[in-house]
Amino acid sequence: xEGLEAGFWALGLRVAGVDEAGRGAWAGPIVxxxxxxxxxxxxxxxxxxxxxxxxxxLAEEVRRVALAHALGLAEVEEVDRLGVYRATLxxxxxxxxxxxxxxxALVTDYLPLSTPLPLLAPPRADRESPSVAAxxxxxxxxxxxxxxxxxxxYPGYGFAQHKGYGTPEHQEALLALGPSPVHxxxxxxxxxxxxxxxxx
Numbered sequence: 693x694e695g696l697e698a699g700f701w702a703l704g705l706r707v708a709g710v711d712e713a714g715r716g717a718w719a720g721p722i723v724x725x726x727x728x729x730x731x732x733x734x735x736x737x738x739x740x741x742x743x744x745x746x747x748x749x750l751a752e753e754v755r756r757v758a759l760a761h762a763l764g765l766a767e768v769e770e771v772d773r774l775g776v777y778r779a780t781l782x783x784x785x786x787x788x789x790x791x792x793x794x795x796x797a798l799v800t801d802y803l804p805l806s807t808p809l810p811l812l813a814p815p816r817a818d819r820e821s822p823s824v825a826a827x828x829x830x831x832x833x834x835x836x837x838x839x840x841x842x843x844x845x846y847p848g849y850g851f852a853q854h855k856g857y858g859t860p861e862h863q864e865a866l867l868a869l870g871p872s873p874v875h876x877x878x879x880x881x882x883x884x885x886x887x888x889x890x891x892x
Contacts, residue, residue, distance in 0.1 A: 694733060696812050696821040700797040701731040705810070706759070708788060708795035709823025710803060712780055713739070713831035718866075718882055719849070719856035719875045720839050722766040722780050725831035726787035727823055728759045728795055734822035739832035741819075751833040754826040761826075762790035763834055772878050781805065799824050846872040 697707040712724045736754065739747055755761060764786030766779035774782065784805060788795065797810040801817040801824050817824045836855055843852035849865045849872060856862075856874075858881060866875070866885040875882045 695823070696814070696817055697729075697797070697799050697823050698731075700799075700810065705796040706793060707797045707799060707823055708760075708791060709817075709821055709825070709827045710784055710787065710798060710800040710805070711739075711818050711824050711828035711831055712783065712801075712803070713828065713835040714856065715776055715780055716858075717856035717876075718858050718862065718879045719768070719851065719872065720835065720842060721768060722771060722776070722783050723831045723835040723838070724764045724766075724780065724783040724787045725761070725827035725829070725834070726764070726784070726791055726795075727754060727761045727826040727830060728791060728793055729757065729823050729826060730759055734826070736822045736825035736829060738818040738825055739828040742829070744836065747829055747833050747836075750826075750829050754829055758826065760791045760793040761830060762787050762792075763830060764788070764790060768874050768876055771876050775878065801828070842872075842874055846874065 700707045706728055708726050708728045710726050712722055714720055714722045764783040766783040771779040799821045800813045802813055802815040804813045818828045839855045840852045848869055850861050854862050863881055871882050871885055
């Protein structure tokens with residue numbers, strides 16, 4: 693056994709890894725994954741270090757080997773109402789509540805959840821914990837699929853390419869088209885596009 697959760701595994705505890713996707717995006721939901729793996733060694737890596745094809749393949753592997761896995765979402769309206777941090781906590785709570793097995797310890801990527809369970813929440817945990825890496829893979833794959841669907845619903849913004857994150861192309865589309873219903877109004881570039889729409 694190796695990884696941040698190895699100590700919990702050695703105590704016989706069921707460990708859930710938790711990680712999010714979309715926290716810093718200008719559009720779309722925040723998606724949090726929660727994964728309980730049996731003790732062992734795994735090839736899972738931080739989803740940001742993987743190609744889309746590798747993420748898809750590893751997501752299938754995560755679902756195959758996990759004792760339990762679940763996703764929790766915070767929708768755009770909740771992100772605007774609660775703020776990114778509290779919306780992320782809400783999505784994490786939803787993911788953990790949806791697990792088919794209750795966890796007995798948690799490892800998160802720098803997300804200090806309020807919980808009575810033993811918790812490790814160091815930065816960059818997605819590179820040190822296979823459970824957190826697995827959660828990041830499921831969250832990222834699911835969110836990318838959602839953004840591809842939003843690209844079909846709201847064409848012109850490039851959601852399928854940039855996944856709602858702040859790129860020059862995304863900013864140009866915002867200024868040209870104004871924000872879509874799935875843009876986060878709290879975010880400065882989105883607010884700016886509301887105040888200063890491009891002249892026709």
